[in-house]
Amino acid sequence: MNYLLVIILLPLFGFLINAFIGKKLPKTISGIIGSGTILVSFVLSSVFFLGFLNGTQQKIDVDVYDWIAFGDFKITFGLLLDQLSVMWLMVITGVGFLIHVYSMGYMHEDEKFHNFFSYLNLFIFFMLLLVLGNNFLVTFIGWEGVGLCSYLLIGFWFKNQDYNNAAKKAFVMNRIGDLGFLIGMFLLLYNFHSLHFGTIQTALGTIQVSHATIVAITMLLFVGAMGKSAQLPLYTWLPDAMAGPTPVSALIHAATMVTAGIYMIARAHFLYLLAPETMQFIAVIGAATALFAATIGVFQNDIKKVLAYSTVSQLGLMFMALGIGAFTSGVFHVVTHAFFKACLFLGSGSVIHALHGEQDIRKMGGLRKWMPITFITFLLSSLAISGIFPFAGFFSKDEILAAAYEHNKVLWAVASFASFLTAFYMFRLVFLTFTGDFRGTEEQKHHLHESPSVITFPLIVLALLAVVGGFMGLPEVFHAKHFLKEFLNPVFAQATQAGGEMGAHETNSSIEIMLMSIASILAVVAIAIAYVMYVSRKRIPAKDGEQYGIGKIIYNKYYVDEIYNALVVKPILVLSELAHDVLDRTFVDGIVNWSGKFSLMAGAQVRKIQNGSIGFYLLFMVVSIVAIFAFVFLKN
């Protein structure tokens, strides 16, 4: 338990140092402190992970101290480490460390270098709190904390007003989700008198709670997850969040924070298993998001926007997996996605770095010659996300698709089509960026260079993980051990018993081979189409304003932002104006001003009594005394 506290507190320590004395430290030291604390956390996490692996480590569920207590009501500040949280622990500290190292190179020119590292460390701290809390409230602190860090880092270059707006948008969108989370927690507290995961799980057997209540709780918690994990209809903040520096996009908006919703639902799976309606809803929302975001991704021209919509789409797939009860597959995809998506973002950062801030893929091309390492790592990760055998994405995506096929053929078809689109837009990105001729300016071409090793090192490591990461969950059809399923079995035992966990072992192996083949063929076809379009025919996406038809609609993201503006933002602004003019200016200000004026007026009147004439004072005194006596006398 002590080591557990060290894992959490080290990033906080790094944050404090960089926040308070970072300015005086040289950049290298500041960066080493930031990365070093995470590295130590990672090493300690690995010790726990290995302990769980060989069975020596038991589940830890401790209360550090009583936090809120009155009467017999008590909420403790407690930590929980089991197989599920240790998976996240490894991803957060492992990928987090690599991204910290990368940031040392990427942010080197930035004057607020130490601020950047302090925010990153604070983020890791809150993220660890989120996954290690043993009750909903501690998780919620982490949940809000990562939201704060996300806001700070999206608006890191706050001199650009657009970036500030993006940061605000992310913050406000998340508030909507958090309201759902909060109400869900209140309902839990009201019905179970506890927020502790374990207590609620055992209480489910003894306390009678109506089915409707469970559905309400799970739905509200899922609304929180929708906000944090950018699902329909609360996804619009994530593409805008790309305003932040690229390492932030990789760490927060691809690998860790946006998977918090999946973690929370996996953690509360015992509740969700009792609410099949909610599960169905989650599956539908997930599949819809996966398809919707994938179509938008096909028409985007900003390298980071494509990746952002891809993230939304992949998160949708994960939610679909949770919704059909394949919790392990969802977690599996979170882990592999963290590897290849972080690698893709960091690779795009490397490209942007080389082009001095250019993000438009129409002005790139042919970068393979100048940036071979970035190209190869990017290509490997793209293969992984497209689901090409034997890269990581193949296994995790295949598991989700197989489970979906078991559950509902429509979901399977939607998810398969989303995967097809994913493979297409990823290779559209690869071909437009790295092959063909360079389409930028001569000056940019002159400065083209491969990024320094501090940037390429994390790329290589992540690309390797993207290649081999899938082997932790080999399908049954290969007659190999599904490592992850065994590992997570203690956590999801209930789900497996309930028959909710639909894994490959129930699937007929011939069907599974068929599903794999379909997925692979779809991916290969998608890549081939992308190759023909962008390599053989050298097509370049149309300039802004020259799109037409459906392409224009999708390029403009189905005008969802505009619709939200018209339906929600504008009315709220009008209402606020009204409230300001009518309620505030006339009513509230009126009361305040009137009470002030009344006091002044009353004072002026009373002041006349104090006229300075002693004779009058004496008379007043005598009259008053007589009056008091008369009053007392008459009262008796």
Add this chain to the structure above:
Amino acid sequence: MMNVMLSIFSVVPIQYYIFISAVLFCIGVLGVLFRRNAIIIFMSVELMLNSVNLLLVAFSAYHNDASGQVFVFFVMAVAAAEVAVGLSILVTIYRNVHSVDIDELKSLKH
């Protein structure tokens, strides 16, 4: 002694004492209210005090209880002290404004 006391009340009933005290007190009050000279006001206050003293002594004798008379001694002692303080204040006022008319003493206003 007892008999002497009671015989006094048989000649002058207690009501008379009450009446004279009330008259004295009212004269004092009116003096305080209507006179402008601070010294006269001061004397009127003394008159009020002494009317109360008279009443206390009368009841003390009537009830055959000495504590009323003890109380009167205290009142006298305090009144003497009060006179000393009050008169010295008046002297100081006179030195400053050459008047003891209370209508002149308005410098604390505003």
